[in-house]
Amino acid sequence: MLEDVKKVVAVASGKGGVGKSTVTANLALAVAAKGFKVGLLDADVYGPSQALMLGVADGVRPQTTHGNNFGPIEAQGLYTMSMAYLVTEKTPMVWRGPMVSGAFQQMLTQTDWPELDYLFIDMPPGTGDIQLTLAQKVQVSGAVIVTTPQDIALLDAKKGIEMFRKVKIPVLGVVENMSLHTCSECGHTEPVFGEGGGDRIAKEYDTVLLGQLPLTSTIREQADSGKPSVVAEPEGQIAGFFSEIADNVIAQLAETEQDVPTITFGD
Numbered sequence: 001m002l003e004d005v006k007k008v009v010a011v012a013s014g015k016g017g018v019g020k021s022t023v024t025a026n027l028a029l030a031v032a033a034k035g036f037k038v039g040l041l042d043a044d045v046y047g048p049s050q051a052l053m054l055g056v057a058d059g060v061r062p063q064t065t066h067g068n069n070f071g072p073i074e075a076q077g078l079y080t081m082s083m084a085y086l087v088t089e090k091t092p093m094v095w096r097g098p099m100v101s102g103a104f105q106q107m108l109t110q111t112d113w114p115e116l117d118y119l120f121i122d123m124p125p126g127t128g129d130i131q132l133t134l135a136q137k138v139q140v141s142g143a144v145i146v147t148t149p150q151d152i153a154l155l156d157a158k159k160g161i162e163m164f165r166k167v168k169i170p171v172l173g174v175v176e177n178m179s180l181h182t183c184s185e186c187g188h189t190e191p192v193f194g195e196g197g198g199d200r201i202a203k204e205y206d207t208v209l210l211g212q213l214p215l216t217s218t219i220r221e222q223a224d225s226g227k228p229s230v231v232a233e234p235e236g237q238i239a240g241f242f243s244e245i246a247d248n249v250i251a252q253l254a255e256t257e258q259d260v261p262t263i264t265f266g267d
């Protein structure tokens with residue numbers, strides 16, 4: 001159950017399509033590769049994509065346990081739960097806000113999570129109901145913000161940072177995705193979406209740049225084939241980037257923990 005989870009980490013982006021789900025899957029796998037027990041909750045209720053990325057076959061459904069609870073689905077060593085396991089492709093996702101928060105809350109609190117070191121939550125884009133539900137219902141250890149260096153994505157990332165601050169969830173840092181593109185033909189490297197954006201907002205908001213990831217078709221192809229880069233090529237360069245990001249996230253979590261004021265009693 002959720003009480004058995006030591007740290008809940010939200011992965012969010014202001015804007016859709018910046019690679020948040022891809023980063024969440026690889027980050028969770030990179031942390032698991034370090035020997036931790038890791039869970040992954042796909043809270044992108046409207047467009048759940050973790051099942052596909054983790055190679056969970058269509059039609060896999062969670063077992064019901066203890067009456068009303070779901071057993072998580074194990075995939076690539078992670079304990080996972082997703083809306084994709086609970087609805088069919090034909091189920092229309094034309095839901096109103098309260099229904100979405102209800103579904104999210106159920107997945108979070110009614111999944112029989114085993115004892116986990118980390119539970120990563122792939123948040124839906126934006127700053128809506130799910131974000132609020134999360135802040136109100138759970139003790140969240142921190143949030144990772146994913147952005148591309150593009151101005152418009154950065155603007156939305158800032159809104160995301162401000163929202164987490166408002167609801168008192170510590171922002172652990174920023175991951176800049178699709179930073180550089182390396183041409184597979186000539187090896188020329190180019191900052192397609194602009195340069196230094198992630199670093200700038202990290203400084204502006206007094207947080208850190210957790211890492212940068214290149215724009216490469218390998219990341220997309222491996223995720224689409226159900227084996228994210230961290231498991232497809234564990235010794236590869238991309239897995240190396242994710243391993244560094246994982247170290248930084250773990251270090252930031254340890255630091256925010258120290259920041260929490262402790263009450264001591266004298267005589």
Ligand SMILES: Nc1ncnc2c1ncn2[C@@H]1O[C@H](COP(=O)(O)OP(=O)(O)OP(=O)(O)O)[C@@H](O)[C@H]1O
Nearest residue numbers: 016017018019020021022125178214215216219220
């Ligand atoms: N660094 C990268 N290089 C190449 N392709 C990438 C990279 N990161 C993500 N992608 C691809 O971009 C697309 C969008 O990524 P993803 O679904 O992870 O984004 P998202 O922010 O979670 O989107 P949404 O908000 O719509 O769920 C996917 O096809 C993914 O494989």
